[in-house]
Amino acid sequence: MPKLSYQWKLRLYFLILLATLQLLLKSPFNFMALNVFLAYLPIEFGFWVQHFADRRxxxxWSLLFLWLIFYPNAPYVMTDLFHLSWLHPHTSTTGILRADPKMWLIFALMVLSAFSCxxxxxxxxxxLSRLLEKMLTPKFSHSHLIWVGCFSFLSGIGIYxxxxxxxxxxxxxxxxSWFF
Structure with missing residues (x-):
């Protein structure tokens, strides 16, 4: 059996994660499957950007644009952890965490999803920052850090x-039309 590449292992991982979320998370947490899918898209676009690594x-450039548009979804999923408060994890009398298996399953799936994305x-x-450094700014060592800073700043705006x-x-x- 041929060995799976990193890309195919990651694709399989996210496919299993998405199927699990779709199967197990019901309202009001069913939004997680869509958010994880949107967060996976820049990962996939990143694979393809590297495949077409020629600045001409x-x-x-099209795939890099798509990656940039969808990249904020990856860290955005971390903000979905605020919705864990909907689980009401503490008992009203003692304030101790409840031993509810369903609540802990939802918690585990949401944390796994957020951190994975x-x-x-x-x-x-x-x-991608290293690739852009090599392609566009090869004379400036460590320019990948500038790319990381730019992408992080733009991602913060996207998350907001x-x-x-x-x-x-x-x-x-x-x-x-909502945007323009």
Whole structure:
């Protein structure tokens, strides 16, 4: 049996995670499957950006643009952890955490999802930053750190827009008139 590449292992991991979320998380937590899917997209786009790593390639720039539009979704999923308060984890009389298996399953799935998206999204951002350093700024050592800073700043703006203005990157394609 051939050995799976890092990309295929990650694809399989997220496929299993998405299926598990879809199967086990019900309202009001059923939004997690969509958010994890949106957070996975920049990881996949990052794989393809590296595949077309030629600064003269239209595919490279198009995929990099898509990656940039969807990247804030990866760390955004961390903000979904605020919804854990809907579980009411403490007993009203003693304030001790409840021993409810369903509550702990939801907690585990949400934490696993949030950390998976944030960690693997950040890894892909670091890989793209190194690629951009090599392609666009090879004479400036450590310029990948500038790329990381720029992407992190833009991601922070994207998270703010998504969490507080309630505009999500998917709306750019579903209802672009909301943005323009």
């Amino acid at each position: 390639s239209l595919a490279f 944030a960690i693997f999204g950040t890894v892909e951002m670091a890989r 827009i998504g969490r507080f203005l309630r505009l999500h990157s998917i709306y750019l394609f579903i209802t672009p």
